[in-house]
Amino acid sequence: MMKTNSDSNEIGIKNACKLCTPLGASLAFKGIKGAIPFLHGSQGCATYIRRYLISHYKEPMDIASSNFSEETAVFGGGANLKLGLSNITKQYEPVLIGVATTCLSETIGDDVPMFLDEYKKYDDGGQKSHLVHVSTASYRGTHRNGYNDAVKATVASLLNKVGKTVTDERQVNLFPGMVSPKDIRYLKEILSDFNLRFIVLPDYSETLDGGLWSEYQKIPDGGTDVSDILKMGNSSLSIEFGRILANEDSAGKFLESTFDVPCKSMGLPVGVKETDIFFKSLEGLAGMDTPEKYQGERARLIDSYVDGHKYVAGKKAFVFGDEELVVGLASFLSEIGIKPVLCATGGQSGLLKKKIMEVNPLFSEPDCIVSEGIDFVGIMDFAKMLKPDILLGSSKGYHIAREMELPLVRVGFPIHDRVGGSRVSHLGYRGAQELFDRIANALIETKQASSDVGYSYI
Amino acid sequence: MTAIHILKDRENQIHETGKAPFNMACDKHSLSGSVSQRACVFCGSRVVLYPIADAVHLVHGPIGCAAYTWDIRGALSSGPELHRLSFSTDLREKDVIFGGEEKLYRTLTALIDTYSPKAAFVYSTCIVGIIGDDVEAVLRRVQKEKNIPVLAVHSEGFKGTKKDGYRAACEALFKLIGKGDASAVGKYAINILGEFNIGGEAWIIKNYYRKMGIDVVSVMTGDGRVEEVMKSHGAKLNVVQCSGSMTHLAKMMEEKYGIPYIRVSYFGIEDMSKALYDVAEFFSDNSHILEKTKTMVKEEVEAVYPELLSIRKALSGKKGAIYVGGAFKAFSLIKALKMIGMDVVLVGSQTGSEEDYAILKDMCDDGTVIVDDANPLELSKYIIEKKADLFIGGVKERPIAYKMGIGFCDHNHERKTPLAGYEGMLNFAREVYYTVTSPVWQFAPRNVVN
Numbered sequence: 001m002m003k004t005n006s007d008s009n010e011i012g013i014k015n016a017c018k019l020c021t022p023l024g025a026s027l028a029f030k031g032i033k034g035a036i037p038f039l040h041g042s043q044g045c046a047t048y049i050r051r052y053l054i055s056h057y058k059e060p061m062d063i064a065s066s067n068f069s070e071e072t073a074v075f076g077g078g079a080n081l082k083l084g085l086s087n088i089t090k091q092y093e094p095v096l097i098g099v100a101t102t103c104l105s106e107t108i109g110d111d112v113p114m115f116l117d118e119y120k121k122y123d124d125g126g127q128k129s130h131l132v133h134v135s136t137a138s139y140r141g142t143h144r145n146g147y148n149d150a151v152k153a154t155v156a157s158l159l160n161k162v163g164k165t166v167t168d169e170r171q172v173n174l175f176p177g178m179v180s181p182k183d184i185r186y187l188k189e190i191l192s193d194f195n196l197r198f199i200v201l202p203d204y205s206e207t208l209d210g211g212l213w214s215e216y217q218k219i220p221d222g223g224t225d226v227s228d229i230l231k232m233g234n235s236s237l238s239i240e241f242g243r244i245l246a247n248e249d250s251a252g253k254f255l256e257s258t259f260d261v262p263c264k265s266m267g268l269p270v271g272v273k274e275t276d277i278f279f280k281s282l283e284g285l286a287g288m289d290t291p292e293k294y295q296g297e298r299a300r301l302i303d304s305y306v307d308g309h310k311y312v313a314g315k316k317a318f319v320f321g322d323e324e325l326v327v328g329l330a331s332f333l334s335e336i337g338i339k340p341v342l343c344a345t346g347g348q349s350g351l352l353k354k355k356i357m358e359v360n361p362l363f364s365e366p367d368c369i370v371s372e373g374i375d376f377v378g379i380m381d382f383a384k385m386l387k388p389d390i391l392l393g394s395s396k397g398y399h400i401a402r403e404m405e406l407p408l409v410r411v412g413f414p415i416h417d418r419v420g421g422s423r424v425s426h427l428g429y430r431g432a433q434e435l436f437d438r439i440a441n442a443l444i445e446t447k448q449a450s451s452d453v454g455y456s457y458i
Numbered sequence: 459m460t461a462i463h464i465l466k467d468r469e470n471q472i473h474e475t476g477k478a479p480f481n482m483a484c485d486k487h488s489l490s491g492s493v494s495q496r497a498c499v500f501c502g503s504r505v506v507l508y509p510i511a512d513a514v515h516l517v518h519g520p521i522g523c524a525a526y527t528w529d530i531r532g533a534l535s536s537g538p539e540l541h542r543l544s545f546s547t548d549l550r551e552k553d554v555i556f557g558g559e560e561k562l563y564r565t566l567t568a569l570i571d572t573y574s575p576k577a578a579f580v581y582s583t584c585i586v587g588i589i590g591d592d593v594e595a596v597l598r599r600v601q602k603e604k605n606i607p608v609l610a611v612h613s614e615g616f617k618g619t620k621k622d623g624y625r626a627a628c629e630a631l632f633k634l635i636g637k638g639d640a641s642a643v644g645k646y647a648i649n650i651l652g653e654f655n656i657g658g659e660a661w662i663i664k665n666y667y668r669k670m671g672i673d674v675v676s677v678m679t680g681d682g683r684v685e686e687v688m689k690s691h692g693a694k695l696n697v698v699q700c701s702g703s704m705t706h707l708a709k710m711m712e713e714k715y716g717i718p719y720i721r722v723s724y725f726g727i728e729d730m731s732k733a734l735y736d737v738a739e740f741f742s743d744n745s746h747i748l749e750k751t752k753t754m755v756k757e758e759v760e761a762v763y764p765e766l767l768s769i770r771k772a773l774s775g776k777k778g779a780i781y782v783g784g785a786f787k788a789f790s791l792i793k794a795l796k797m798i799g800m801d802v803v804l805v806g807s808q809t810g811s812e813e814d815y816a817i818l819k820d821m822c823d824d825g826t827v828i829v830d831d832a833n834p835l836e837l838s839k840y841i842i843e844k845k846a847d848l849f850i851g852g853v854k855e856r857p858i859a860y861k862m863g864i865g866f867c868d869h870n871h872e873r874k875t876p877l878a879g880y881e882g883m884l885n886f887a888r889e890v891y892y893t894v895t896s897p898v899w900q901f902a903p904r905n906v907v908n
């Protein structure tokens with residue numbers, strides 16, 4: 001778990017621009033085939049997180065809980081955890097159970113690894129589900145940390161058993177970070193088109209965005225196969241998205257230090273420049289040029305940048321949400337001529353400003369403010385001061401959009417007030433195309449709606 | 459069909475009417491690993507107190523509990539909207555080690571200075587007691603300094619079930635009651651308890667009572683105001699909906715202030731009318747009230763009846779499943795579904811009591827499945843086996859229905875449409891009609907004939 005000195009605050013939060021670590025861990029576990037997340041703590045944690053995720057993904061979201069009682073809190077959660085694992089196994093027959101802790105089990109000092117060892121030795125009834133434990137005390141970090149830590153814990157605990165057998169020159173690991181199911185589908189398409197063998201972890205492109213069922217699926221189909229995760233040590237490269245994550249402990253770095261799989265960290269590929277870095281890496285690895293399909297996407301994207309540049313030129317944007325997406329969007333906006341005047345996140349990695357400076361050559365203070373550990377009341381205060389033209393972020397920015405009469409382009413997580421949260425594209429040339437069109441059209445619509453004339457050509 | 463097994467420890471919380479002797483277990487702590495649809499103690503307190511719109515609601519703990527309950531309910535306010543903000547002490551590792559009292563003090567006083575609330579509720583979450591914070595002491599200090607009621611809500615998530623959270627909320631409310639001046643409260647005055655003004659429902663209900671000549675002193679807690687709660691001891695009768703959450707408060711008020719209470723429901727024509735007539739009967743010394751009630755009920759029913767009948771025709775024989783928080787709501791929904799021609803094949807609740815389930819059993823036809831504290835797999839199993847056309851529940855139940863190609867009606871607190879009262883019944887019937895008869899189901903695998 002990441003620890004930085006900046007991860008503290010003196011006074012509470014009003015309308016948080018972050019979520020708790022177990023939510024991130026639960027989401028990551030949903031991207032593993034046959035896996036079920038299991039929160040070790042009170043019943044409410046699992047239920048609230050389920051509800052929050054369902055309102056965005058609109059898919060079944062079964063998350064188990066060890067459901068602490070007063071006795072559990074006094075005597076420790078071992079018995080409850082083992083009973084819960086046994087019950088979840090009977091009900092769901094999972095391939096993997098992702099056990100994430102909560103503030104309660106962390107505070108009382110439960111030794112979860114020991115409980116899991118005991119369970120495996122004495123209680124699992126021969127079911128042999130893989131058990132992955134991740135420490136996610138909600139008073140430490142945000143959902144982003146919980147997500148990344150769950151991915152790392154999965155890789156570290158599964159690969160400790162197997163390790164490396166060979167090096168497969170054409171196999172790549174991709175750790176995409178907390179992106180949309182549609183983004184993950186697109187990334188897989190790209191990797192296929194480069195004729196690479198790939199392991200994307202996590203992959204909730206089907207589990208959290210699938211069709212109707214003819215038979216009930218206890219655990220929705222899809223996700224990264226555990227047998228594939230076990231082969232990650234054989235890959236010739238890991239690609240890990242996230243400029244913040246680049247400075248933190250991660251799954252990719254674990255594979256690098258343990259199995260000599262080089263880890264290439266890069267920003268979330270949002271916009272042309274960050275996407276070019278991704279495609280360059282794939283070209284090098286696959287020994288081929290970017291397929292024409294993507295060259296065409298890139299060409300059309302730049303054509304649209306040109307066609308639309310005057311609609312967006314000089315506009316001031318607020319970008320808020322997860323750090324990695326904020327960095328990606330800042331990079332993208334700076335290449336189309338929109339000024340990201342506020343880059344804001346509830347997280348406190350201590351790295352956001354440095355990373356924004358890396359991707360935005362035009363960055364200068366105080367024209368661009370970077371704010372960590374901020375909440376939505378704080379963002380509203382900035383909005384009143386800086387009077388932006390457009391907001392980019394989760395649907396939790398709607399209150400500001402409404403009060404300030406600003407367009408809000410909903411990106412990232414959560415999107416609770418629109419359909420299609422799973423199908424928002426952010427990544428690659430295709431994602432940038434969607435973002436550009438949405439942003440330009442939102443600005444055009446604002447202009448059109450506020451005009452007395454009612455222009456029908458813009 | 460994928461077999462769904464019921465956990466042995468859960469078997470006695472599921473009953474199929476007509477099959478075995480009725481002996482249902484309930485009121486139990488949820489089974490570890492069962493994936494209960496329940497939330498926790500904190501949730502129970504938070505939902506009850508949430509609609510009080512001129513109070514600060516501060517969640518003392520790490521960020522999750524406050525973040526997941528920000529603006530979560532469709533509980534409307536006619537004035538201030540403090541309840542729609544989410545405040546958290548956002549405890550961090552440092553606070554967990556050294557204690558959160560100072561941070562609680564700083565946060566609470568800053569919030570009171572900024573928003574000038576009429577009261578403050580401070581919710582304790584799981585770790586507060588464990589790290590040893592003396593919340594009461596901090597709150598006493600703030601109350602003295604700021605001169606407004608500052609109330610502790612003991613809602614540590616693990617200390618019981620959602621029902622214990624209701625209780626903690628009632629205890630906090632009870633401390634406010636009696637603090638105000640009730641001398642101006644009239645002879646025909648009631649409090650409405652357990653009505654949360656989802657989509658404006660409290661306004662609909664209040665309007666009915668007003669037409670009958672009844673004053674409403676306080677709605678607890680829909681469109682709630684601290685001042686109204688403080689003078690609610692002046693009412694002559696407490697009318698309790700959502701009895702699971704508020705009966706405790708009604709009993710305390712009966713004991714201390716001698717105010718009797720009745721249990722009602724505002725869902726469905728039958729129960730809505732009974733709720734009005736029961737109040738009219740209570741004030742039987744004034745015959746005008748009963749007369750006005752009769753006239754009003756007649757008018758209201760006539761206004762919605764023709765459309766309800768046509769919907770009934772379209773839905774006749776369709777099958778409905780119900781899984782809701784409180785059993786009392788389930789009673790009304792069974793009647794409401796029957797009224798629009800539908801059969802009930804599954805009914806359950808998160809927090810029903812033994813008495814509630816006995817009533818449910820008597821209300822249901824043979825072959826109906828009754829569940830207590832169910833989970834997604836159990837609910838899925840029975841809606842598939844019983845071939846439901848409709849599922850009534852909350853957000854967590856919605857995808858269970860949709861994935862299997864079954865219509866859904868949200869009857870929880872996140873909905874934005876009023877379903878209470880006569881017009882609410884019409885909204886409910888329309889929603890059920892639109893979802894059950896939607897053309898989208900023709901593409902659902904269960905309806906595609908190969």
